[in-house]
Amino acid sequence: MICSSPPRVLLAASVAFASAAAPGHAAPAPDTLVIAQSVDIESLEPDMLNQAVSINVVSHIFGSLTAVTPEGEVVPYFATGWTWNEDGTELAFDIREGLTCEDGEVLDAEDVAYSLNRAADPANKFIGHTPGFIFGSIGFQGARAEGPHRAVMSLKGYSSTVPGMMSDAFIHCKDSYEKLSIADAATHPVASGPYKLVHWDKDQQVVLERNPTFTLEAPGFQRLVWRVIPEASSRVAELVAGNVDIAANVPPDQIEAVRSFDTADVEGVAGTRRMFVGFNFSDKFSGTPAGEAIKDKQVRHALNMAVDVPTICKQLLGTDCARMTGPANLGNPAVKPYPYDPEGAEKLLDEAGYKRGPDGVRFTAVMQGPTGRFLNDAQVQQAVAQYLSDIGVATTNELAPMNIFGTSAREHTAGPLYFIGQGGSTYSPIYDMSLFSSCDAPVNNGMWCNEEWTKRWEALKGIRDPADERKAVDEMLAIFADDAPWIFLYFQPDFYGVSNRIDWTPRRDESIDATTARLKG
Numbered sequence: 001m002i003c004s005s006p007p008r009v010l011l012a013a014s015v016a017f018a019s020a021a022a023p024g025h026a027a028p029a030p031d032t033l034v035i036a037q038s039v040d041i042e043s044l045e046p047d048m049l050n051q052a053v054s055i056n057v058v059s060h061i062f063g064s065l066t067a068v069t070p071e072g073e074v075v076p077y078f079a080t081g082w083t084w085n086e087d088g089t090e091l092a093f094d095i096r097e098g099l100t101c102e103d104g105e106v107l108d109a110e111d112v113a114y115s116l117n118r119a120a121d122p123a124n125k126f127i128g129h130t131p132g133f134i135f136g137s138i139g140f141q142g143a144r145a146e147g148p149h150r151a152v153m154s155l156k157g158y159s160s161t162v163p164g165m166m167s168d169a170f171i172h173c174k175d176s177y178e179k180l181s182i183a184d185a186a187t188h189p190v191a192s193g194p195y196k197l198v199h200w201d202k203d204q205q206v207v208l209e210r211n212p213t214f215t216l217e218a219p220g221f222q223r224l225v226w227r228v229i230p231e232a233s234s235r236v237a238e239l240v241a242g243n244v245d246i247a248a249n250v251p252p253d254q255i256e257a258v259r260s261f262d263t264a265d266v267e268g269v270a271g272t273r274r275m276f277v278g279f280n281f282s283d284k285f286s287g288t289p290a291g292e293a294i295k296d297k298q299v300r301h302a303l304n305m306a307v308d309v310p311t312i313c314k315q316l317l318g319t320d321c322a323r324m325t326g327p328a329n330l331g332n333p334a335v336k337p338y339p340y341d342p343e344g345a346e347k348l349l350d351e352a353g354y355k356r357g358p359d360g361v362r363f364t365a366v367m368q369g370p371t372g373r374f375l376n377d378a379q380v381q382q383a384v385a386q387y388l389s390d391i392g393v394a395t396t397n398e399l400a401p402m403n404i405f406g407t408s409a410r411e412h413t414a415g416p417l418y419f420i421g422q423g424g425s426t427y428s429p430i431y432d433m434s435l436f437s438s439c440d441a442p443v444n445n446g447m448w449c450n451e452e453w454t455k456r457w458e459a460l461k462g463i464r465d466p467a468d469e470r471k472a473v474d475e476m477l478a479i480f481a482d483d484a485p486w487i488f489l490y491f492q493p494d495f496y497g498v499s500n501r502i503d504w505t506p507r508r509d510e511s512i513d514a515t516t517a518r519l520k521g
Contacts, residue, residue, distance in 0.1 A: 025243040031222040033502070033517055035246045036235045038372055039402055040203050040228045045186040046170035047119040047126035050406065051373075052273075052423050053248075055129065055168070056512045057206050057226050062170035063193040063216070065093050065112065065151075066163050070507045072426030074164040077216070078112070078171055079151075088158025088464065093166075095149045100213045101173035102191040109145035114174035116143040116153065124182060127410065130169045132442040137434035138162050139461070157461025160469060161430045194219050194515055203228055219515040230372050239264045239497040246504060246512065247497035249375055252318020255495060264499050268319070271494040272329050272424035272509045274432070275374065277307075277367060277384055277487035278446040280415030290365035290393075290416040293354060300484040302348035304338035307387045309489055311340075316376045316383060321490045325481050327422075327436070328429035329491065332477035338488060345391050354392075362392035369419030373402040375492055381419045384487065409445045420445065421492055426509055429473050430460065433480075448485035 028034045041054040046062050049055050065079040079093040099107035119130045120140060126132075134140070139156025146152055155162065176190040189197055194217060195208035206226040210219065227244065229235040232251045238244040240261040250258065255266045279300060285291025293299045313321035323337035349355075354362040367385055371378045378399055385395040395417070399405075408414040422443065425431035435441070437457065439449035456476050463469045481488075496506040504517040 025227075025238065027242045028225070028245060029223075030519060032225060033221040033223070033246070033514055034225045034227060034244050035248075035512060035514060036227045036229045036238060036244045037248050037512075038228075038230055038232070038235070041200075041206060041226075042403070043186045044189045044197065044200065045126075045182070046128070046172065046189075047124070047130050048128040048186065050127070050129050050132070050410065051402070052510045056510075057208075058170065058189075059193070059511070060195040060208055060224060060514060061189050061191045061193050061197060062172055063099075063214075064169055064171060065166040068164060068167045068425070068427055068509070068511075070426075070505070074167065074427055077167070078107075079166075082163055084158065088461070089156070090152055090154055091162055092146070092150055092152045095151055096216075097149065098215070099192070101176055102196045102211050102213055103173070103176055104213060105173040105175050107171065107173050107192055108148040109151040110148070111174045112151035112171055113143040113145045114177075115171045116140070116151075116169065118177065119169070127442065132410075133434065134165045134169055136441050137431075137437045138165060158464060159430065159461060160466070161428045161434065164425065164427045164431060195224055198223075217515055220518040221514065224514050236497060239499065242499065242501075244497070245499040245502050245517070246514075248494075248512065250495040250497045251376060252316075252495060255318065258497055262500065264497050266495050266497050267506050268493055268495045269506050269508050271492045272426060273374075273421045273492040273494075274324060274327055274329075274424050275380070275421045275489040275492050276324070276419075277303075277489065278415070278418050278420060279448075279485055279487075280412065280418060280446040281449070281485075282412050282415075282447045284413055285416040288416060289363040293352075293363050293365075293393075294416060296352050297483060298348050298352045299354065300487075301338070302345040302352070302391070303388060303393065304484055304487050305341045305345040305348070306391045306393070307384055307487055307489070308340040309337075312380060312383050313490055313493075316379050317490075317493055318495075319493050321493060324488045324490055326477045326488070327424075327480060328432040328473070328477060329424045329426065330429040330432075332474040332481075334474065335478055335481045338484075342387075342391050349391065349393075356392045360392055361394045363394075365393055365395045365417055366398055366415070367395050367417040367419060368398045368400070368405065368408070368414045370402040370405040371399040374421045375494070377419070377421075380489075384419070384489075410442050412440070412445060412447050414445060417487075418445065423510055424491070429477070430469075433457075433473070433476060436480075446485060448483075450479060450483050450485075452479050453483075 037053045063078050067077040082093045095109045141154035143153050191211045194214045196211040198207040200206045208224040235247040239247040242263050279294040309323040325335040325337050369381045385397050388395040435443045
């Protein structure tokens with residue numbers, strides 16, 4: 001059933017288009033590419049990064065063992081190939097010859113092993129994507145060099161995702177980084193990739209220039225400028241004024257306005273980022289009205305049935321989209337999305353013992369989330385809160401900048417309901433499911449724990465046949481959908497503003513690869 005009368009927050013969601021006049025920044029020089037994102041990077045320490053906007057910048061400073069193509073194929077990069085041992089506990093990478101860092105130091109297998117072990121060292125207290133997500137997901141045990149051109153990773157067991165995940169693990173030179181303190185490394189990176197740092201003006205821009213020691217590929221621009229422009233309308237204004245070449249997160253209601261100018265266009269892609277409202281099952285919310293209610297699976301089903309996702313997509317995201325059924329982009333086709341059924345939701349809540357009181361309220365809830373990070377995120381959160389309130393779950397929004405909210409999400413203190421988007425892959429459902437590699441994994445923001453899921457997750461380490469792996473994955477996705485640790489929303493569509501002076505094609509996975517951009521003509 002489709003809602004014929006959406007919540008009033010949906011009806012007031014349009015954003016006025018900003019004036020095209022955008023003084024203060026000149027048009028980029030022919031050798032310079034300017035990219036606008038909504039928030040600043042977290043750090044220049046590669047093992048402290050969790051946000052895609054940070055990884056987008058730093059991935060141009062550092063290289064990785066593998067790369068993932070826009071089509072989702074895992075291909076060699078710093079490694080020329082890889083081989084598993086018989087029992088799946090070791091993966092050996094053949095390291096390409098001729099790699100160097102910006103200071104001239106040769107990069108070989110010893111540097112690869114050092115980089116991976118440095119990320120995992122608890123003394124460094126790194127909390128980024130590699131130590132917090134990748135290593136926990138793949139069961140990383142350690143790394144060693146066997147000669148200059150062979151690096152071996154030790155793992156708890158086989159996982160088909162390991163080569164792809166290594167595309168996000170950044171490699172740097174041992175001699176250079178052993179001379180740097182952790183604090184210095186966060187601001188003075190030594191590049192192993194195609195660009196090196198010129199300067200970072202916090203909350204304003206990061207400027208990079210070509211690394212002359214890097215010969216693995218030839219980017220089209222000598223200089224990259226990553227500007228921080230929090231307001232979407234300001235990003236769009238800078239784009240149409242010709243001061244920005246690529247603008248992330250263009251609001252759907254401004255697409256036609258952009259196209260009315262002759263300076264830029266907007267390109268949309270079906271993104272892989274999973275947008276959802278999570279339930280926090282940690283002890284922090286025990287005893288609170290919502291914290292107790294969400295422990296009941298029937299309540300979680302009801303809250304899913306209360307939200308009209310297709311209408312949110314159409315009115316707030318400017319596109320049609322299907323409701324997700326689980327954490328994997330490559331989902332289980334047998335699992336059907338929760339229907340929009342507010343009457344059925346109210347019936348489930350009644351049966352669960354949460355009847356409306358004299359004031360019409362069943363229980364109260366707080367939903368925390370970021371503002372300015374995801375596409376129309378504040379409006380989406382307000383809409384979800386209104387849908388829940390309509391069935392008697394009086395929900396209040398608490399919005400915060402992403403740098404503040406992200407910390408609480410990672411520390412499992414956001415909630416009891418929280419809105420977030422988690423980046424997904426184009427190459428493996430198991431990558432997407434790795435959010436739940438353990439009950440307390442940093443990316444398992446709500447500390448969801450399910451015995452049947454965990455049993456099958458551990459069993460995946462012994463499966464080498466792709467058909468058997470897919471069967472186990474589908475079983476896990478059915479368990480996830482039924483247990484409903486999220487209010488399932490959508491895979492975020494992404495809209496990029498692109499200057500008419502460049503050729504560049506956006507990817508589905510939110511990776512902004514500036515090395516593929518070229519000046520027209």
